[in-house]
Amino acid sequence: MDYGYGNEGCFQNVFRSFVCVTLSLLLGLQVYTYLWGPQDVIEGDFTDIKYVVMQLTHGLSEVTSKHEQLQSEMERMSAALPAVAAAAGRAKDALEPSRRSPRHALDIRDYDRQIADYALETAGARVIDTGDTTEHAIYESPVGWVLYVVSSVLCRDCPGAAAILRPGTLPGECWAFKGSRGEATIRLLGTVYVTGVSIEHIPAHISPTREISSAPRLFQLEGLEYRSDQYPHDFGTYEYKKDGKAIQYFEVQHPSTKAYNLVRFRVLSNWGHTVYTCVYRVRVHGDLALGQAPSQISKDDQELRIENE
Template structure:
């Protein structure tokens, strides 16, 4: 049986090979006949068309290569500019961060005073007018200095050291130190101001003599007052200073007011753990100064001046 199958396969192979040879011979003969007997003009025309097509294809490939090189150079240029674009996007994001209401954000110390006006600056006309029941923390050199301080405290509620919080300069020790963790200071601004934000400043730990700032304020509140000692001031919000953040930290008011204030009260409620005293280095008040045209007509200028003098 196997021998019969093998014989059949061999016959089929010979038949197929013969068929292929015959077909190839016929095709070859046809080509030879066409070359020697057929019209030469038609043959030359075919070669001319082929040559034209080859030339067009060559031009197309050259144009494709040129565009590829141009695209490659553009991609390389874009790749080189991506780091600069990412850096610019980062700077834009940092610049937009302060616009988020109620969010604390750190600002560079040197750029801060050039970017935002401070309406609580003593050199511009602001001053401390009251510190309530706050007691200054003073290391007395002698009993006489202690007696003099007690007399001055009884005669004037304005702690002399509190003025340091509205003065430029925040070297170690240039602060208002008061006993415990609770204190307050009323600031007369340089004019009537629509208050938009407040900033608090403290020295960083690396320049502190003790290498820590547990005496820094933590929780504090800002109020707008109609008059000195106003018990129902407008609450701008309660904020928290982060001792691990930047030295200058800005806080946008949580409860804005449509009216302006010439007096604001800063209340410190807690510090970062110091059991003896709290240090406040500098306070800045930011906003927009109210123009003279926006003053109420029912309050004459002279009455306002008298009210200031009576305070």
């Protein structure tokens, strides 16, 4: 860290130049006096020169000493700054516990037992729409291809997209869609004040190809009033780091005072795979609307809200 040591060095150079110029002038004057002046005057002038030189040397020593003290003090302050910053961070977390991000406290090995997931299929959440997203599938036979085409025509829902709401995250247990952009509209298990979202992908060391370029990179989360809502609430755009932890938590960037039953998860890019993108697990976190529990929401009410367009 630079605290202006260059300026101090520049000042020293100027001071030394001044001393050299002064001494040169005095010596030149003495040489002139010695050649063309009386002897007694020369002896007195040399005494004066000695005194001046002593004063200048003393002043230079003081400047050097002050510079060394300042440099030592700056180094001590620089060494103390990280500790001060860490203490300030701890104090901020202690004063604002509600803004503390849970991603530092959660154990990735037992993630689902520490924070509620309102997009869990086994609790009642569903993927109800995938827009224009085209599912990527490998067909082992013509019959499999025909069944897939028929199911895609008859059902707007994407059968493979349900994988993002299920606990299993072994290699291949994901929703794969063509290209690097896709979306899924999720009906949560209740009306939720959304505070965060977690994305999970398999780590590279358990991938059969030893790389995860098909993992989502940039993604967006939106809150919807109904399925075809043209003015959704934008909770934020985030980046999943492929070299980070398998499960990554993201706090909403734009909180809403409104609770939502529908959210849209949109993948905007992946980490370089040119054919398809894989999404393994999406979790939505927050708090249920006051006075509401998942069991209090009837199936009829859910379907009515979804189709309210």
